[in-house]
Amino acid sequence: xxxxxxxxxxxxxxxxxxxxxxxxxxxxxxxxxxxxxxxxxxxxxxxxxxxxxxxxxxxxxxxxxxxxxxxxxxxxxxxxxxxxxxxxxxxxxxxxxxxxxxxxxxxxxxxxxxxxxxxxxxxxxxxxxxxxxxxxxxxxxxxxxxxxxxxxxxxxxxxxxxxxxxxxxxxxxxxxxxxxxxxxxxxxxxxxxxxxxxxxxxxxxxxxxxxxxxxxxxxxxxxxxxxxxxxxxxxxxxxxxxxxxxxxxxxxxxxxxxxxxxxxxxxxxxxxxxxxxxxxxxxxxxxxxxxxxxxxxxxxxxxxxxxxxxxxxxxxxxxxxxxxxxxxxxxxxxxxxxxxxxxxxxxxxxxxxxxxxxxxxxxxxxxxxxxxxxxxxxxxxxxxxxxxxxxxxxxxxxxxxxxxxxxxxxxxxxxxxxxxxxxxxxxxxxxxxxxxxxxxxxxxxxxxxxxxxxxxxxxxxxxxxxxxxxxxxxxxxxxxxxxxxxxxxxxxxxxxxxxxxxxxxxxxxxxxxxxxxxxxxxxxxxxxxxxxxxxxxxxxxxxxxxxxxxxxxxxxxxxxxxxxxxxxxxxxxxxxxxxxxxxxxxxxxxxxxxxxxxxxxxxxxxxxxxxx
Numbered sequence: 037x038x039x040x041x042x043x044x045x046x047x048x049x050x051x052x053x054x055x056x057x058x059x060x061x062x063x064x065x066x067x068x069x070x071x072x073x074x075x076x077x078x079x080x081x082x083x084x085x086x087x088x089x090x091x092x093x094x095x096x097x098x099x100x101x102x103x104x105x106x107x108x109x110x111x112x113x114x115x116x117x118x119x120x121x122x123x124x125x126x127x128x129x130x131x132x133x134x135x136x137x138x139x140x141x142x143x144x145x146x147x148x149x150x151x152x153x154x155x156x157x158x159x160x161x162x163x164x165x166x167x168x169x170x171x172x173x174x175x176x177x178x179x180x181x182x183x184x185x186x187x188x189x190x191x192x193x194x195x196x197x198x199x200x201x202x203x204x205x206x207x208x209x210x211x212x213x214x215x216x217x218x219x220x221x222x223x224x225x226x227x228x229x230x231x232x233x234x235x236x237x238x239x240x241x242x243x244x245x246x247x248x249x250x251x252x253x254x255x256x257x258x259x260x261x262x263x264x265x266x267x268x269x270x271x272x273x274x275x276x277x278x279x280x281x282x283x284x285x286x287x288x289x290x291x292x293x294x295x296x297x298x299x300x301x302x303x304x305x306x307x308x309x310x311x312x313x314x315x316x317x318x319x320x321x322x323x324x325x326x327x328x329x330x331x332x333x334x335x336x337x338x339x340x341x342x343x344x345x346x347x348x349x350x351x352x353x354x355x356x357x358x359x360x361x362x363x364x365x366x367x368x369x370x371x372x373x374x375x376x377x378x379x380x381x382x383x384x385x386x387x388x389x390x391x392x393x394x395x396x397x398x399x400x401x402x403x404x405x406x407x408x409x410x411x412x413x414x415x416x417x418x419x420x421x422x423x424x425x426x427x428x429x430x431x432x433x434x435x436x437x438x439x440x441x442x443x444x445x446x447x448x449x450x451x452x453x454x455x456x457x458x459x460x461x462x463x464x465x466x467x468x469x470x471x472x473x474x475x476x477x478x479x480x481x482x483x484x485x486x487x488x489x490x491x492x493x494x495x496x497x498x499x500x501x502x503x504x505x506x507x508x509x510x511x512x513x514x515x516x517x518x519x520x521x522x523x524x525x526x527x528x529x530x531x532x533x534x535x536x537x538x539x540x541x542x543x544x545x546x547x548x549x550x551x552x553x554x555x556x557x558x559x560x561x562x563x564x565x566x567x568x569x570x571x572x573x574x575x576x577x578x579x580x581x582x583x584x585x586x587x588x589x590x591x592x593x594x595x596x597x598x599x600x601x602x603x604x605x606x607x608x609x610x611x612x613x614x615x616x617x618x619x620x621x622x623x624x625x626x627x628x629x630x631x632x633x634x635x636x637x638x639x640x641x642x643x644x645x646x647x648x
Contacts, residue, residue, distance in 0.1 A: 039076050040364040046073055046152065047119040049135070050084025050091055051128040052105045057210040057281060057412045058128045060604045061344030063089040065126040065355035070096045072359040073123070081117050083110060084127075088605035105130055107137045114143055121152040123362055125159075125315055125338040126355055129210035132159055132338055133236060136208070153362030154337050158312040162337035165207045165241035175310055177303060178331050180322075182243035191228045194242050195221075201245040203277075203410060205334070206231035208239075212279045212411040217245060246331060247277030248489040249322035252289055254304035255346035256317045257357060257380075259366040264305045265383045267316075267354060268346035269297070274408075275489040276322045276333070278463050281341055281412035286425060287349045287390040291493045296323065300330060307335060315358035318342045325491060345392055348419055350384035351558045351571055374559055374571070388556065388573065391428040392419045395436055395597035396465040406464040413465075416598030421558070421573035425497050427525030433468075434527060437596045442530035443472040443501060453477055460487045471495070475502045500524075508534040515549050518542075522551055522576040554580035589623035 048069055051062035066082075067090050073080050074097070082097035085104050092100050099117070103109045105127075122144075124135035138144050139156050161167045166184040173179070180203075183194045195202060195218075204227045206214040214234030216227040231240040251272040258264040271289035272280055289297065304319040311317070318340045320333040336342075339355050347354045351374045360370055367381035394414030398406050418435035422428030433440050448456065448469050456470050457479075471484055481495045488495075504517075504524060511517055512535045521531055528542040535542070546552065555572040556579075572582050592613050595606035610626070617624040 038364060038369065039360075043078065043120040043150070043152070043363060045079040045081065045117065045119045045121075046363075047081045047083065047114065047117065047122045047149075048073070048097065049105060049110070049122065049124045049127040049131040050082060050086065050089070051130045052085045054086065054415075054598065054603055055210070056415060057213070057341070058130065059341070059416055059598050060089075060607055061341050062126070062128040062339075063091045063604055063607070064344050064347075065339045065358075066091040067096060068353060068355035069123055069126045069359035072356045073363065074098075076360070076363060078363065081113070081119055083113055086604070088603060088608055090608050090611050093608070105134055107134070107141055110134060110138065111141065111143050114138075114147060114149065118147060119149060121150045121363075123152050123359065125154050125362075126358065128338070128340070129208070132163065133208055135159065136163075136236075153315040153358065154313045154317075158314075159337050161311050162313070162317075162335045163208050164237070165205065165239060168335065169241070171310060172307075172332055175306060177307065178329070180243040180246050180331050182241055185228065185240050185242055186232070186238055188225060188228050188232075191224060191240070191242055195224060198244050200224075201247065202242050203245050203247070204228055204231050205241040205243070205410070206235040206239070207241065208236045209234050212281075212409075215240070215410045217247060217277060217409055218242075245277070246322045247275065249276040249331070250291065250325055250491060251276045251278075251280060251283065251333070252292065252300060252321045252323055253280065253285075253342055254300060254319045254321070255343055255354065256304050256308045256319060257315070257354065257361070257367065258308045258313055258317065259361045260314050260364070261366045261368075262309060263367045263381055264308055265367065265381060266301050266304065267352050267384060268350050268386075269301070270342065270346065270349075273490060273494050274463060274467075277410065278408045279410050279412040280320065281417075282394050282396075282408045282414050282465075284394070284429075284468065285342075285345065285392040286428070287346070287392075288386050290389075290425065291325075291491045292323070296328070296330075299328075303330075303332070307332070311335065311337060313337050315339070315361050316343050316354045345390075345417075345419060349390040349421075350386060352380075352384045388421050388423055388558075388575075389425045389428045390419060390421050391425070391432040392417050393429075393432045393436060393468075394465075395438070395599050397600045398465055399438060400600040406466070408463045408465065415600065418597045421575075422525055423556075423575050423577065424524065425494075426501055427523065427575065429497070430501070430525030430527070435596070437599075441527050442533075443469055443498070444530070445469040445473075448473050457487070460484070463488075468498075471498055472502060475499050476505070505534060512536070513545065515545075515551075518545065518549070519551055519576070522546070522553075551576065554578065555582035557581045585623060587623040589625050590617050591625045591627060592617070593627055 050066050051058050070080050080097040081099050083101040084092050087102050124131040185191045201219045204215045214231035218224045232238050253270045255267045269289050270285050270287040272283040272285050274283040300321050308317045316339045318336040322331045322333050343354045357380050368379050370380035372378045395416040397415050418432050420428045420431035481499050485492050485495050529539045532539045532542045553574045558571045614624045
């Protein structure tokens with residue numbers, strides 16, 4: 037097919053200011069899109085109201101408008117610039133909602149402007165809860181027992197038929213805004229009223245609660261030739277009932293059987309084809325851990341927060357490929373920039389485990405309600421890669437920059453057991469640390485699984501970390517245990533505490549015994565092909581895949597997860613630092629826990645190291 041020649045000028049709609057549910061991942065996506073479109077020779081016009089983003093840098097688009105993303109301002113820019121097309125699916129929910137407003141206002145038709153990539157009908161079928169439910173029924177894809185309501189009275193009627201609990205999901209909202217799990221009439225009145233208020237179309241889906249099921253996500257790509265692939269599948273450690281943005285997530289999924297994996301994979305491909313999405317799409321499933329039953333939770337017909345995680349987890353540049361698909365390319369025409377040898381139609385393969393942990397703002401708002409539900413509360417997130425789940429999970433905990441060096445919290449360790457068990461009635465931001473402490477106190481894996489609905493596999497992994505703590509405590513300076521602990525992701529300071537030593541003592545012992553980290557490459561293909569993009573993670577194995585050069589180099593440290601007081605402006609500064617180093621003829625090394633921004637925008641970067 038090749039790129040379209042009937043389009044010359046393209047307007048890209050950004051995501052605006054960072055809010056809960058919409059953070060730096062959309063700067064990452066928008067930046068990739070602008071670069072990809074300019075690479076193809078298109079004139080790129082950008083509107084985004086956030087001046088701290090790398091996306092609004094003067095080099096990213098031919099013209100940048102730092103203006104409010106409102107119908108009035110976007111319409112003015114359209115009248116001035118007269119673009120041939122608009123890309124709205126890379127600006128999060130803000131971009132999608134603006135595309136809908138522009139269409140309803142008639143300005144797209146007036147100026148003969150095409151929405152590139154996923155069209156408006158596809159967006160409506162995915163975002164409108166009623167249309168989506170109807171489509172799923174036509175496809176024979178299961179959805180929870182549900183109804184669409186526009187008034188509180190309609191919600192009361194549904195509850196009379198199915199009873200409590202129910203889940204409220206407002207249409208066209210971000211991060212679960214206005215929704216929640218309802219257990220009684222008071223909560224029903226409060227949450228449905230809120231959901232109808234926040235939905236731009238005054239519409240909520242209310243469904244029989246399936247809280248406690250496994251939550252699994254598939255990140256899918258499709259082109260105009262109806263070629264579709266699964267880029268990555270991810271599994272939430274927390275069950276359905278906790279917003280995926282507030283859940284600990286691992287990739288690839290760890291507890292699905294091959295049969296279940298293939299069923300959900302086939303379902304996600306069927307759904308993206310039926311919706312007619314061209315580009316990236318996120319499909320969320322609820323899977324019954326005790327049967328073959330699954331349900332479709334929702335579909336995001338755009339590049340999402342999960343897309344950024346999937347991109348960094350696999351090395352596959354989802355946003356860049358989505359932008360190229362939007363201007364006419366097909367997956368079998370696009371080269372994977374990581375390998376330089378395979379096409380974008382080649383599904384990524386992972387030979388490692390990725391863990392994502394949200395970063396919550398409760399250190400700044402100590403009196404806030406820490407209970408997690410279907411409305412997202414995290415401001416950012418961290419990602420870590422390891423050769424096993426324990427390693428990636430422990431690295432992610434340390435990456436939070438919340439004062440943790442292990443899954444251990446002194447405050448929780450000083451809390452009565454009865455209080456800790458009671459805390460498991462509801463999910464909060466410290467659940468992982470509470471579970472680890474209860475395992476240390478002898479609570480069984482089975483009892484904790486029953487209390488939390490967390491899959492036994494994940495609880496056993498947590499129990500193995502605790503068991504290794506005990507082994508280390510019983511055998512000070514055991515070199516074989518030291519090697520095992522490092523392979524499982526233990527930090528030197530955590531081992532030092534268990535051995536009643538100084539951190540420096542552990543480091544010295546490791547050097548004496550040649551227990552050193554090596555760096556493995558993220559290549560999208562599990563080492564089946566050579567990789568051209570230097571993107572690494574640290575682990576404790578034998579072979580080092582990071583190649584040293586003779587050039588002088590400078591290490592740049594990333595800024596960590598987005599939290600109150602430290603946002604995307606530090607990503608901007610870091611990127612410009614890397615560019616300046618390259619312009620000076622030096623080799624730039626980047627060590628960061630940030631999983632949102634750098635891989636594609638820092639194309640001049642010599643090495644990208646994702647470490648701890």
